[in-house]
Amino acid sequence: xxxxxxxxxxxxxxxxxxxxxxxxxxxxxxxxxxxxxxxxxxxxxxxxxxxxxxxxxxxxxxxxxxxxxxxxxxxxxxxxxxxxxxxxxxxxxxxxxxxxxxxxxxxxxxxxxxxxxxxxxxxxxxxxxxxxxxxxxxxxxxxxxxxxxxxxxxxxxxxxxxxxxxxxxxxxxxxxxxxxxxxxxxxxxxxxxxxxxxxxxxxxxxxx
Numbered sequence: 001x002x003x004x005x006x007x008x009x010x011x012x013x014x015x016x017x018x019x020x021x022x023x024x025x026x027x028x029x030x031x032x033x034x035x036x037x038x039x040x041x042x043x044x045x046x047x048x049x050x051x052x053x054x055x056x057x058x059x060x061x062x063x064x065x066x067x068x069x070x071x072x073x074x075x076x077x078x079x080x081x082x083x084x085x086x087x088x089x090x091x092x093x094x095x096x097x098x099x100x101x102x103x104x105x106x107x108x109x110x111x112x113x114x115x116x117x118x119x120x121x122x123x124x125x126x127x128x129x130x131x132x133x134x135x136x137x138x139x140x141x142x143x144x145x146x147x148x149x150x151x152x153x154x155x156x157x158x159x160x161x162x163x164x165x166x167x168x169x170x171x172x173x174x175x176x177x178x179x180x181x182x183x184x185x186x187x188x189x190x191x192x193x194x195x196x197x198x199x200x201x202x203x204x205x206x207x208x
Contacts, residue, residue, distance in 0.1 A: 033207035037102070039074035040066055040201060047079055047098040060084050061094035061186075067199055073114040073153055078201035081186070085125070089190035094198065097130070097183035104177045105160060108205040112157035113184055116199040119151030124192045127156050132181035133171070140169040145187055148198075156184075 038045050044064055053059040063082040072078045083094035105111070115127050126145035133140060143166065146156045158166040162173050186198050 034204060036074060036202060036204045038203040040079045041075045041077050044079055047096050049096055053095050058089060058092050059095055060092045061096060064096060072201045074202035078199040080197045080199055082197055085188045085192050085194040087191050087193040091190050092188045094186040095183055097181050099181050100179050103179050105179050105205055106173055106177045108207055109159060109161045110157055110206045111160050112155055112204055113200055114153045114155055114202040115148060116153045117148040117150045118196060121150045121194050121196060122192050123150060126187050128185055129156055129158050130183040130185060131179055133175040134178050137180055140167050142166055143168045
């Protein structure tokens with residue numbers, strides 16, 4: 001083998017090795033321009049109802065589990081959040097969250113989650129995504145809620161690029177590069193009575 005060919009072979013070997021290492025560092029379901037952070041096929045993957053929410057009367061999430069097999073956007077299972085909404089309140093929310101494994105989201109533009117409300121549920125429930133970012137663990141939530149249609153999967157999607165107006169507090173690259181927690185909150189205006197599950201699936205980061 002010529003010296004030049006040998007050098008090319010060595011370079012190619014290290015390039016392939018580097019690609020394999022990068023692939024191993026990403027979640028199992030990663031494609032070009034997209035990472036599925038959570039698909040809930042085996043367990044709740046660390047998602048929980050925080051203690052402070054369990055102590056507040058207007059936070060109505062009661063339990064969290066993995067669903068029985070359903071037609072989910074990602075696989076055959078989803079995160080099931082059991083909640084009890086009353087029509088005797090001003091506002092209520094069912095909130096779940098998780099500490100993030102990947103904290104630097106700088107290369108992505110969108111965060112999204114698919115949420116399903118059973119067909120028998122009433123209309124009027126809505127959802128939003130929430131982030132906790134930076135050294136100060138600053139709370140930033142979507143400035144608008146997305147209506148959930150009973151019997152359908154709804155994509156709740158937010159732009160996380162710098163200066164995005166999807167958030168009550170603007171996100172800059174500093175915030176995007178240091179995301180500590182993410183959460184999902186199902187909300188009621190206090191005039192909706194519903195006792196049952198809400199399903200969350202296919203939480204992902206994407207460029208489009």
